[in-house]
Amino acid sequence: MDTAPDVVVIGAGFAGLYAVHRLRGLGLRVQGLEAADGVGGTWHHNRYPGARCDSESYYYCYSFSPELEQEWHWSERYPGQTEILSYLDHVADRFDLRRDFSFSTRVVAAHRDEDADRWVVETDRGRWTCRWLVTAVGCLSSANVPDIPGLESFAGRWHHTGQWPHEGVDVAGRRVGVVGTGSTGIQAIPVLAESAGHLTVFQRTANFSIPARNAPLTSEEAAGYKADYTAIRELQQGSTNGHPFVVSDVDVLALPDGERRDLFERAWDRGGLRFRAAVRDVLTDTEVNDAASDFIRTKIHETVHDAAVAEALSPRDHPFATKRPPIDTDYFATYNRPNVSLVDVRADPIAEITPDGVRLASGARHPLDVLVFATGFDALSGPLLRLGLRGSDGRSLADAWAEGATTYLGLGVAGFPNLFTITGPGSPSVLTNMPTSIEQHVDWIADLLAHLRDHDLDAEPTREAQARWAEHVREAADATLLPRASSSWYLGANVPGKPRVFLPYAGGFARYREICDAEAAAGYPGFAPRSRRRRASA
């Protein structure tokens, strides 16, 4: 097969669907490629028990269509995996997006043909060429399964949460082990505990978690959000992280002890990511963060009956929210169940997987029927690296990123002309509400492609612009407490051998948007648009 779209978009999640819609609207011929057999991206693959979004449903959705906003009905404060997938299926149908996608089509490599001034995209179902290549492969789509000796010998079933079987996994009455206590493990553990015969949680790092306070959305609440969408979207656009919350202006350190405790209690009752919005400066002021961290540790001790287990669950090695803060439903209380035990694998690491379970370094054995890896992802750079991209002069992306992933604005990479990356490393992406960032990135890329088409130009980031942006991304992270979580996936520290570079842009969504707008208004100098014809004759 050799067809010639103007643009190939890789991925059919939130980003790929909107990119196809938006770019098609410019009159471009667009071809979407998706490895899975349907739309959904993250929400197609993450079907583990308890999978649910941490952003609230009324704003974890597209804003580009007011009609869509009004006609879709969310049933709960936080949407579950099946509901988000239904939403994305609805979007695909409503905007007739499937006709431009080839599903069950995995990109295995892509390279620049400089003579033809095109990208050549190789898949397991044929080859496409295109003038522009747009990646919409997500930030958390490359599963990180730890390399533990003996895994292949395990006689039970094991699964990574991000590759959960569509037919589900029967854990009823079984001995289940979960490795990992990040956002995913913290969502899955309470649900698995309800049906497992025994659940053993292998914890390496204790985590701060805030109660989600999920509940059905009442018809009054839903109608209120629908009536308020203009104001909600404005709040998101002016925010640090794409959530429509007004951040408190109260200085918690100035409050007497009782009032401070009341403020934290009210924030705890509000639940979810609103907790952070109630505590000003929590990511920039160590004393404020200490106060919030102490409060959460107190809550863990109040909830968990066994004091030793409560202490083992209390984070002491990183400030609150410097690792992505999970939100939960009954996570800490789950450790009061008689069928749940906690194993500290920092103190006694997993030595090997045996046919019948897990053996720790001390020799202790935990027999298991099912082993669940909630061990996260090779974040941000991983999904791009596995596309096998080669830019000008045949240089691979892996080679270009040998010292760490750098981009310009998270949207393009020097040496890779006419490649555009939605939520790439260096974008605010995972530090924000993803649909908000995705729409901004796609709109910005669409404007750039229209400019390139109208003026017959090519574009790629200059090395100077990319180096400046890398420095700014580092400074933005250093202005916060985020780098203090030295084992965080934000830094790439969760994947052995991955260079340590702070990957997302921590300077805030609104600031990022202004920087992007200024770049566009100035004629995209950081992308150095150049004439296609002059280039061909040169």
Ligand code: N01
């Ligand atoms: O992954 P993680 P996640 N032995 O990397 C542990 C998003 N998300 O899938 O901290 C033992 O955060 C690891 O331990 P440590 C969200 O952005 C969103 O939970 O490295 N343990 C950690 O406890 C989130 O942040 C939603 O010491 C090992 C855990 O595994 C991101 O996805 C819902 C280990 C991994 O935690 C990733 O979350 C869920 C080993 N060899 C997730 N290797 C929404 O609501 C790793 N660990 C949208």
